[in-house]
Amino acid sequence: MSERSESCEKGEKWKETRRLVSHLSLVSSVSHKQTRWTMLTDTERRELEDAVKHYPEKRGAAIDALLTVQRHRGWISDESLLDIAQFLEITAEDLDSIATFYNLVFRKPVGRHVAFVCDSISCWIKGCEQVQEQIKNLYDVDLGQTTSDGRLTVLPIACLGHCERAPAMMIDQDVYGEVAPEKMENIMEKYK
Amino acid sequence: MERPLTKYLHPDGSPRFLREYVATGGYRSLQRFGTELAPKDVQRLVGESGLRGRGGGGFPTGTKWSFVPMGPDAPKPKYIVANGDEMEPGTFKDRVLMEGDPHGLVEGMIMAGYALDAEVGYIFLRGEYHLSAQRLNQAIAEAYAEGYLGKPLPGTTFRFDLHLHSSAGRYICGEETALINALEGKRAVPRAKPPFPQTVGLWGQPTIVQNVETLYNIPQIINHGTDWYRRLSRTKDGGTKIYGISGRVTNPGWWELPLGTTARELLERHGGGMADGVRFRGLLPGGISTSFMIEEHLDLPLDFSSFPPDVGRLGTGTMIILDDQTCPVGFVLNLEKFFARESCGWCTPCREGLPWVAKLLMAFEEGRATSDDLSLLEMHTKWLAPGHTFCGLAPGAMAPLQSALKYFREDFERHIAIGGCPWSKKSAQQRVLV
Incomplete structure (x- = not known):
């Protein structure tokens, strides 16, 4: 050779x-x-x-x-x-x-909808932990996880700037304020 | 009482677009550019107005502008960047302005551009503000169609182009040099200063980064003059401020009031006092990178020059209230977890120190803390003090901790004494009720 x-x-x-x-x-x-x-x-x-x-x-x-x-x-x-x-x-x-630096860029697959639950101080005072618990109870999903049917990914997010209506969350691009745990199912109706 | 920034905002939160904005005097002063007002006149008016940066730093805007190289030999292009990365927890004032009156920001940026002979502007908007993005995009399109953007202003050779940049998260983007890196399509880590962005900024060119609310003030100064503007305020800093309140008060919200309004007035007259069943313990005056204020500070004017050094600073002016049903240690733990998560990781004290602080506070909440942990927390407030880190994030994180250790020390000690959080059950119940 x-x-x-x-x-x-x-x-x-x-x-x-x-x-x-x-x-x-x-x-x-x-x-x-x-x-x-x-x-x-x-x-x-x-x-x-x-x-x-x-x-x-x-x-x-x-x-x-x-x-x-x-x-x-x-x-x-x-x-x-x-x-x-x-x-x-x-x-x-x-x-x-x-x-990988920016948290709104997803380097892993996410569900059809993404719920961002604000966990910053104003929402914490008003009970964002209860909101997270309610999501877990209803959809069996923790922060950072996606439901088994691929419907929903739940992520924590820094202050959404809706502190006067805390606790706040954003689903896809829609922001919800004064999210009481009992309202969660109703809100989620829109996101199948 | 005059409310120049917000008096025309629709109470239902719907936006004001071009026709309405022009009908209430918008873009009118641009006609005076070239004839009556040269760039240096606009600079001078802004300097004389006493305007100070509304993003939390309170730096005098006129002084900041004076560092930008001017004249025929100045580098080209120069940039104006609106800092709309409003991620400081508890802060929602810029959103109110951008959603309600998007043209105010466009006009403010054109004026700043004219004053500094900067021909390109970027609005750096946090990615979560989708509604603001939509409305600003429409306002920019309208301003291009009307010739306020993209064409020389009548009577001048000055032409301004404006772009909207929607970001993708991370609190550190609000730091101006990190913001510049983000805008260049890089990781948002802060840059070493000097050189300051005013001389070497975006793509190495002279750049002014200005908070959104600050830019909304500029058309007001140019339209109505500096005497009028200074009279809006109760103190030597000019203008009004958009103040806000969140936490357990009767009526959380935002109000445009004269600079120098006191926290007591804000809380009692506008916020309606504390909510039923809870009592006031303290407040953070403007976002979470500020120090706690307690009862004895409630009559201080909320502005950029009246705070004694041991009270810290106003920050963004949107205050967060700590009530007696909320654990101060848990409160500070939430803040430190936020800072630890949002540290960009560039410098070691911040990257390693903040998670350590969060773990220590967690030990207090879980009943594992000893008095040594209390001293460790105190040491961190020195290790992460200004000068020990690359940017202001970690020193900002130490402001609420240090002041909490001062004002709520007995609560920290109580956690050690009873081996857990005295609020844990009570606060959980309370939160479900609220």
Whole structure:
């Protein structure tokens, strides 16, 4: 075997190892400038292109891009992360460091609806712990978990800015104030 | 009593859009730009008005602006950023303004941009404020259509562009240099200062980051003049303040009142006093990064210059009330858990110290605490004091703890003596009833 073909073979092996590793731990192909077909939908791509226009450099739109794709796909999977990273021309690792920092970016699947229960001081005084307990009683789900039917994920959230109507919670994008535990079932009717 | 920022707000919370905003004098003063008012005049008026930052720091706005490089050699572009990352627990004043009167923020930003020759603005909005986002987006679109944005203002060469950035959570984004990193699409960790953002900020350019309520004050100063503006206040800081109350009071809510209104007046006249069956023990005057005030402080004017050093600072002016049915240790534990969770993790004292503090307080609540733990808590208030951490988060977290150790010390000691929380059953019952 000539020296040249040996190194070729080594290269192939390396690529194969790399392919496997990338499945396991998100080593991005993007960072090594290999081609990977971007799977953003036309709508997503259009929205991302609009977002980028607001910033002097593409990466400025990183958070907008994560939230936009999340709106369409529910959460940010490794594949979504690669799609966005490639669009923004940054590495997937770089983008993941952002995605994992911000709590409104979901790097794990969530239910069809997400309930954010405010646990900051004004809501604590007015009984947010009882609200959390009621959710657990009704839907058998703790903070950070999703119901087995995939209907609801429950997360804690920092002060929602509705302190005069504490305790407050937000389901998807709707804010509810003065949430007494006995009102919970009624509120949840809207979110199937 | 004048309420310039909120007098036109609809009581039902519905928004005022362009037609209504213009009908009540909105955008009118922009016509005086170029002819009567040069950028330096706007700067001067804001400086003379005594306006101080409403985000909690209370820094004089005119002074902040004076650090921005001006003139033909100044770097371009310069940026104006509205800090609408309102995540300070207990604080909801900016939301009221943005939801009710979104054009007020747009106009305030155009004026600040003109004064500082900054041609691009960003509204940095916390991700949870969906309604504000929707209404601000509509206001921005209307302002573009009317030519207030995106075109030179009549009689000038100044053109302003404005974008809305909806963020994705994390309290630390409210710190101005962390906010700048977030806006650049990075992790929101604070930057070293100096250089200050006024000279090296967003993408390395001169940048002014200003709280939302502060920016709403600017059109008022320009429309009505500095004498009028100063007279709105009862003290030497100019203008009104949106104060708020949450906790167990009869009538929690927000009110626009002269700066320098006292906590007693706010609590008794506007908040309707304490709710039935509970008594006042203390309050945090403006968000949770402020020190407790107790009965003896209730007659202090709530402003940025009247607090004696041992009382701390006003903060955001939206106060949280501690009542006698709520455990002060549990109260502070909730605050410290919040700070520990929201620490960005960048510097060690904050990342490691805050969870330690939360664990210590948890020991008090669970009856495991000893008097050594009390001294440990006290030491933390020194270890995490200003100067020991990269930004103000941890020192802010120590303000309520330190003052609680001072005013409610016997309650901490009682937890040790009886091996648990004296409030635990009672407060649980009370909470179900409320």
